[in-house]
Amino acid sequence: MVQINLPENSKVQKGQYFKDKTGSKNIRKVNVYRWDPSSGKNPRIDTYEVDMENCPSKVLDVLNKIKNEIDPTLSYRKSCAHGVCGSCAMNMDGKNGLACTTSHADISGDINIYPLPHLKVKKDLIGDLDGLYKQYESIEPWLKNNSKNNKDEIYQSQKDREKLDGAYECIMCACCSTSCPSYWWNGDKYLGPAVLLQAYRWIIDSRDEDRKERLQKVADELKLYRCHTILNCTNACPKGLNPAKAIAEIKKMLATT
Amino acid sequence: MENKSPLSPHIQVYKWHVSSLVSIATRITGIINILIITLICFWFAFLLLGESSYELIKLFLNSIFGKFIAIGITWSFSFHILSEIRHLIMDLGYGFEIKTSNLTGIIVIIFSFILTILIYLLGRQLI
Numbered sequence: 615m616v617q618i619n620l621p622e623n624s625k626v627q628k629g630q631y632f633k634d635k636t637g638s639k640n641i642r643k644v645n646v647y648r649w650d651p652s653s654g655k656n657p658r659i660d661t662y663e664v665d666m667e668n669c670p671s672k673v674l675d676v677l678n679k680i681k682n683e684i685d686p687t688l689s690y691r692k693s694c695a696h697g698v699c700g701s702c703a704m705n706m707d708g709k710n711g712l713a714c715t716t717s718h719a720d721i722s723g724d725i726n727i728y729p730l731p732h733l734k735v736k737k738d739l740i741g742d743l744d745g746l747y748k749q750y751e752s753i754e755p756w757l758k759n760n761s762k763n764n765k766d767e768i769y770q771s772q773k774d775r776e777k778l779d780g781a782y783e784c785i786m787c788a789c790c791s792t793s794c795p796s797y798w799w800n801g802d803k804y805l806g807p808a809v810l811l812q813a814y815r816w817i818i819d820s821r822d823e824d825r826k827e828r829l830q831k832v833a834d835e836l837k838l839y840r841c842h843t844i845l846n847c848t849n850a851c852p853k854g855l856n857p858a859k860a861i862a863e864i865k866k867m868l869a870t871t
Numbered sequence: 872m873e874n875k876s877p878l879s880p881h882i883q884v885y886k887w888h889v890s891s892l893v894s895i896a897t898r899i900t901g902i903i904n905i906l907i908i909t910l911i912c913f914w915f916a917f918l919l920l921g922e923s924s925y926e927l928i929k930l931f932l933n934s935i936f937g938k939f940i941a942i943g944i945t946w947s948f949s950f951h952i953l954s955e956i957r958h959l960i961m962d963l964g965y966g967f968e969i970k971t972s973n974l975t976g977i978i979v980i981i982f983s984f985i986l987t988i989l990i991y992l993l994g995r996q997l998i
Contacts, residue, residue, distance in 0.1 A: 618882060620877075620878055620880060620883065621877070621878055623875065623877050624877035624878040624879075624880075626880060647879070647880070649877055651875065651876070654875070656877065657877050705879075705880075705884060705885070707886070708884055708885055708886030709885070709886050726884070728879060728880055728884050729879040730879065731879055731880060731881035731882075731884065731885055732878060732879060732881040733878070733879050734876040734877075734878065734879075735876055735877050735878070735879050736876065741879055742876065793885065795881075795882065795891070798881050798882070842894060843890075843894065843958060843961050844890060844891050844894040845888075845890035845891070845894075845967070845969075845972050846885070846888075846890075846891055848967060848968075848969055848972070849888055849890070849969055856967055856968070858967050859964065859967035862961060862962065862964050862967060863964060865962065866962070866963070866964055
């Protein structure tokens with residue numbers, strides 16, 4: 615259901631202010647969403663003054679700097695730092711993206727960092743993605759081929775392989791799904807752009823023999839048709855993919871078959 | 872732990888862009904249009920009551936407030952129609968690239984005003 619306001623325990627309060635200690639002239643204010651599960655208090659926004667003279671170019675570098683030099687209690691997910699793993703997905707400057715591929719120079723004014731929107735927060739910038747992974751499992755993201763002589767290699771023409779371009783590159787960082795208002799209001803039933811893009815990836819795979827069942831499974835008022843082409847997903851995708859178009863293609867396939 | 876976890880901010884922090892603005896405006900104008908169609912039905916029903924009630928509505932529509940409402944309705948209809956045409960094109964699978972969707976969104980916004988002016992001029996028999 616549409617609920618514009620945050621629940622009482624999620625209202626964000628003003629937090630601590632960490633003044634710069636390096637005496638640097640190039641200072642930037644970084645506002646970070648913080649929540650400590652052991653405190654029993656509401657989430658807060660802590661403000662850090664960060665010395666930009668000695669800081670590499672990405673938002674993840676800013677966070678690393680804060681954690682290493684200012685406040686070691688800050689929690690966030692990260693791994694590869696090259697936009698491949700999808701761990702450091704978060705909301706920066708009001709837009710979802712990967713902290714490791716977003717330049718802080720592209721953000722004007724203070725840098726505001728929040729966890730991915732409309733998720734249960736585990737700690738600080740870490741959101742709970744269990745629901746999304748369960749939905750991902752529900753579309754059965756593996757090859758289904760029931761041929762009897764499945765010892766042979768399954769061939770795929772170059773043309774059929776090309777159909778997977780723009781779908782297989784997805785790293786499941788959840789930037790798109792958590793940017794989608796439809797997913798905010800109906801995340802328990804609507805599959806969301808990330809999972810639907812993957813559903814599309816298996817539907818159009820020429821080697822997969824379960825196409826019809828896959829289509830039928832996804833053809834549901836709530837699972838699929840909650841997409842109202844708001845296009846927040848396409849705008850958010852850090853890999854430049856187009857989940858909205860994939861969803862439209864699924865709708866088209868359902869309308870024409 | 873499960874119940875204590877706060878919900879991360881969503882619409883409070885997320886930035887708007889052309890497509891999301893057009894999308895929400897389509898919904899709002901859609902609701903307005905349903906209300907307006909109901910009102911227009913009432914207007915026609917009033918005609919059955921005779922000349923005096925017709926004169927009353929004419930008086931209202933000729934007042935500044937009435938004109939504002941009438942032009943507002945025209946814009947609401949214009950916007951909704953254009954935006955739905957954009958959606959129809961999207962349903963065919965076109966216009967999903969970020970640049971194209973921004974462009975069509977801006978076209979919808981600008982042309983909704985142009986269409987409003989055109990309908991106004993046509994209605995006033997100025998063109």
